[in-house]
Amino acid sequence: MAITVKDVAKKAGVATSTVSRVVNNHPSISEATKKKVQKVMDELGYVPNIAARNLGKRTSNAIGIILPPLNSKERMANPFFLEIIEAITDESRNNNMTTAVAVAKSLNDLLEDVKVMHTQKQVSGFILAYAHQGDPVIAYLTENHIPFTLIGQPYTQHETISYIDNDNQLLGQHATEYLIEKGHRNILFVTNSIKEGIYFERYFGYQKAMMINQLKPYDSVSIIEHTDYADFEDTLITSKASAIVVLDEIFALRVMQLVQMYGYQVPDDISVISFNNSILSTLTHPYLTTIDIDASQLGHEAVRMLIRQLNGENTSITKIVVPHELIERETVIEYKKT
Incomplete structure (x- = not known):
């Protein structure tokens, strides 16, 4: 009983x-x-009975984690999101709170999930693990004065949205400068997304590094559909690229497979560098040279920032930048002109 x-x-x-x-x-x-x-x-x-207790108080002791649209197997398998969830859950537990995760394949479906979580008082506030241009979820949260923290840099309302992020422009610049220091001059930036904030920021950083070193930056190479594969091979040939900066790690593994399928060897013919430093970077040979973005700290700081909001503190001017670290492994070598 x-x-x-x-x-x-x-x-x-x-x-x-x-x-x-x-x-x-x-x-x-x-x-x-x-x-x-x-x-x-x-x-x-x-x-x-926590549910009954929250219903009576019209509040919750839970934090909602909103992941970006997981519309591909690569996105669903991205360990970055698992690391973020683990860190947010750990920090929430430290503050006697639980977590709930909103997952969908489109922004519209994600918005409907968030509306249900809010109207049913399932959570007190939200942490968005992404930044999308024209995001209806952010618009809904803002219009309804719902506490939320953003992992990533917002496209608008920079002075009113509290957010935590790496300096992604600096990350892109750092990765590119590292390749330049290794003697590479024909460097491509390859992406599988052209809508997210990290794409714009990291690509801007790539362009900045190239121009500072008086090198011509190339247009970003988008590989989103299978039809883009042939174009990528043509670009490798015409650009005579010796190195590639790839938007994120799980996509970098796919790019390395494509490069090898075209007859190039990594890193002997083409060097590759990416971002995140997840477990994927050392699962296959050669081990991936990458930039560690400290996903754990991003998650922990996001919870602390949201709790300050829930406690009535004004966090609208709070912008936290988490430092990064270059991890040298096996996919980048000195360029030797043949």
């Missing part, structure tokens, strides 16, 4: 309303009474 509030109240010698106030940490209850009731709850093994 389940233990009820009445059972706790009877054994503790208090009213059921007193037990409810203890469960909800009401300030009108003395510390002595709290300790007495809590002791009885522990002895009886009483577990509060």
